[in-house]
Each structure stands twice: as C-alpha cells, then as structure tokens.
Amino acid sequence: METLKVSAKSEPKSVAGAIAAIVRTGEPVEMQAIGAAAVNQAVKSIAVARGYVAPNGIDLVSIPSFSQLEVDGNEKTSIRFLVEKR
DSSP, rough: OOEEEEEEEEEEEHHHHHHHHHHHTTEEEEEESSSSHHHHHHHHHHHHHHHHHGGTTOOOEEEEEEEEEEEETEEEEEEEEEEEEO
16 A cells, blocks of 8 residues: 655645556555644645546545654654545
C-alpha cells in the first residue's frame, strides 16, 4: 500500500493526481497528515481525486483514523486516511 505524507504546503491537485493514479491500479492509498492545515489539504485532495476518477466509474471512499508517529524523537498524533474504491 502506498503512503502519501501530506503537509500544510501540499498542493491538493498534485496529491489528488497521485491518489487517482494509484487508485486506478486497484490499490488503496494511505495518507498521513499532522496538524489542522495538513488535514485540510488532505481532505481537499480526496475531494478533487473523486472528481478525477468519477468519469472512469470509480467511486472513492475515505476512512479516517488516528495514528501515532515518531517525528524527531517526539511522538505525534496524525490523522490517517485510507482511500479506496467503493
């Protein structure tokens, strides 16, 4: 499973393109975002990706959850999005 790390500076259209390319292969995508701005960009990316794959008859579903990551020796809580075909 491919893991995309989304930051506050990530471009939603670029991330959406990556999501669409991976989902078209039949594989699910995992996205990780730390912080409100990064989560915002991730959600926008999922919405844009749905528009990219809809003409191909693909409906995307996103399942959010929390996960713990270690960043620079500190434990951080991230939001994890599992994006897959319905």
